[in-house]
Amino acid sequence: MTRSLALLLCLSAGLAAPVLAQHNAPKEAAPDKEPGEQTAADYAAQGRAQLEARLAMPVNQGKAKNLIIFIGDGMGVSTLTAARIWQGQKAGQDGESVETAIDAMPHAAMVKTYSHDFQVSDSAATATALVTGIKTRSGMLSVAPAAQRGQCDTAGGQDVPTLFEQAESAGKVLGLISTARITHATPASAYAHSVDRNWETNSELPEGASCRDIARQLVEWPHAKGLKLVLGGGRAAFIPRDQTDPEYAEGKGGRTDGRDLIAEWKAKHPKGQYIWNAAQFGALDAASDAPVLGLFEPSHMQFEADRASDKAGEPSLAEMTALAITKLGSSDTGYVLMVEGGRIDHAHHGGNAHRALDDTVAFEAAVAKALEMVDLADTLVLVTADHSHVFTIAGYPPRGTSIFGLASVTEDGEPLNAKDDKPYTTLGYANGPGAKVNEARADPSQEDTTALNYRQQATVPTSGETHGGEDVVLKAAGPSAHLFTGTLEQHSIYHIAKHILGM
Numbered sequence: 001m002t003r004s005l006a007l008l009l010c011l012s013a014g015l016a017a018p019v020l021a022q023h024n025a026p027k028e029a030a031p032d033k034e035p036g037e038q039t040a041a042d043y044a045a046q047g048r049a050q051l052e053a054r055l056a057m058p059v060n061q062g063k064a065k066n067l068i069i070f071i072g073d074g075m076g077v078s079t080l081t082a083a084r085i086w087q088g089q090k091a092g093q094d095g096e097s098v099e100t101a102i103d104a105m106p107h108a109a110m111v112k113t114y115s116h117d118f119q120v121s122d123s124a125a126t127a128t129a130l131v132t133g134i135k136t137r138s139g140m141l142s143v144a145p146a147a148q149r150g151q152c153d154t155a156g157g158q159d160v161p162t163l164f165e166q167a168e169s170a171g172k173v174l175g176l177i178s179t180a181r182i183t184h185a186t187p188a189s190a191y192a193h194s195v196d197r198n199w200e201t202n203s204e205l206p207e208g209a210s211c212r213d214i215a216r217q218l219v220e221w222p223h224a225k226g227l228k229l230v231l232g233g234g235r236a237a238f239i240p241r242d243q244t245d246p247e248y249a250e251g252k253g254g255r256t257d258g259r260d261l262i263a264e265w266k267a268k269h270p271k272g273q274y275i276w277n278a279a280q281f282g283a284l285d286a287a288s289d290a291p292v293l294g295l296f297e298p299s300h301m302q303f304e305a306d307r308a309s310d311k312a313g314e315p316s317l318a319e320m321t322a323l324a325i326t327k328l329g330s331s332d333t334g335y336v337l338m339v340e341g342g343r344i345d346h347a348h349h350g351g352n353a354h355r356a357l358d359d360t361v362a363f364e365a366a367v368a369k370a371l372e373m374v375d376l377a378d379t380l381v382l383v384t385a386d387h388s389h390v391f392t393i394a395g396y397p398p399r400g401t402s403i404f405g406l407a408s409v410t411e412d413g414e415p416l417n418a419k420d421d422k423p424y425t426t427l428g429y430a431n432g433p434g435a436k437v438n439e440a441r442a443d444p445s446q447e448d449t450t451a452l453n454y455r456q457q458a459t460v461p462t463s464g465e466t467h468g469g470e471d472v473v474l475k476a477a478g479p480s481a482h483l484f485t486g487t488l489e490q491h492s493i494y495h496i497a498k499h500i501l502g503m
């Protein structure tokens with residue numbers, strides 16, 4: 001995967017040999033060595049290879065025909081680092097030095113994530129910044145900050161056009177993928193204008209409010225002509241309350257206005273294909289021009305760690321991404337695709353690092369798949385997060401220690417305890433459900449900290465772990481990707497991407 005990306009980057013650079021590939025896998029280079037046992041010469045060679053790769057890096061000043069924006073919801077830098085180590089350790093490699101496809105992307109910027117009104121933002125305001133080029137109030141979607149959250153009567157005239165709407169007007173085709181509900185904040189920012197992110201279905205609107213709910217906005221979207229592919233969760237917001245869910249006999253729809261938005265979508269798109277399970281996904285013809293609406297769960301799709309046991313089956317994020325690139329890639333006028341790893345955030349809110357890292361590794365696989373498939377001469381690929389989480393990698397665990405293990409163990413395996421005579425895990429949270437109220441913390445050496453359901457300890461007891469306010473990183477590859485550099489305001493990403501698309 002990493003090797004093929006390196007090859008891809010080098011081919012686009014017109015180089016004969018994949019220089020980037022030389023420094024990514026110490027185990028491969030020296031199979032007789034244990035993880036972490038690189039020599040001084042190995043490190044020096046690794047550093048020189050990274051220098052040479054950069055000296056040979058072409059500067060493509062061109063325009064892009066296509067844009068793929070990958071958003072790892074809540075994927076802060078500590079999440080990227082821990083997931084890299086986990087990805088390597090799962091593959092039996094030296095996790096710390098593994099180079100992921102995201103790592104290998106050539107250009108990067110720091111991104112400031114505060115919203116119009118909050119130091120630490122939510123996903124609605126941050127997604128709005130990415131797709132409309134302005135900051136807005138937390139909780140609001142693609143409306144200007146002059147409106148007030150939750151107040152429908154302040155919404156008039158405040159809609160801000162989105163990159164997706166503008167791309168469709170420019171003749172491009174569109175795709176939206178999320179492992180969260182497709183009406184959830186990040187994907188909704190592309191097509192909905194709402195002063196409240198929670199108005200996903202009509203029953204969530206305030207009594208008598210004239211605003212339209214988010215699911216309805218997706219089906220009524222005037223720009224849906226170009227919308228070729230919508231894949232995610234969130235079926236219930238499209239189905240009336242008296243209708244039974246196709247996957248769960250005990251589940252009902254969420255609408256109280258009697259509308260069946262899936263039937264409305266089918267009527268609007270007579271050739272369109274509506275799907276809700278893995279078998280139907282597998283049977284899709286990627287070469288067909290017919291629009292696809294896939295809603296694989298009543299609410300969010302499964303976490304990657306639980307996906308295999310889903311009742312009706314679900315495609316992986318990489319499989320959905322591959323289908324989208326094939327389907328949208330046949331457009332002569334280009335495409336804009338958003339791919340959200342939506343549940344990294346949810347696992348972190350639950351203080352459950354294992355699921356968060358599994359979802360990040362699945363997100364990385366989707367990025368790798370995209371970089372394998374696209375031509376970086378005409379496709380701009382961006383990978384970023386909307387905001388971070390209060391997730392830390394702490395202590396001094398020796399090289400090669402399980403990322404889910406104890407930080408406080410010496411190289412001889414002896415416990416090195418904190419002031420309360422108990423060891424602690426490498427991964428932890430500044431707040432969250434893993435903290436005890438008026439009770440001493442548990443001894444993690446007496447628990448299986450590598451278990452999928454393990455909740456890392458936290459300092460401050462909150463019911464849900466919170467977002468973090470530090471900058472996130474953005475990685476970029478493709479035409480004029482070098483413009484993504486330095487420290488950027490989050491809303492500047494829209495302006496740079498739009499410039500590169502020549503819109």
Ligand SMILES: [Zn+2]
Pocket residue numbers: 074123345346349467
């Ligand atoms: Zn969140």
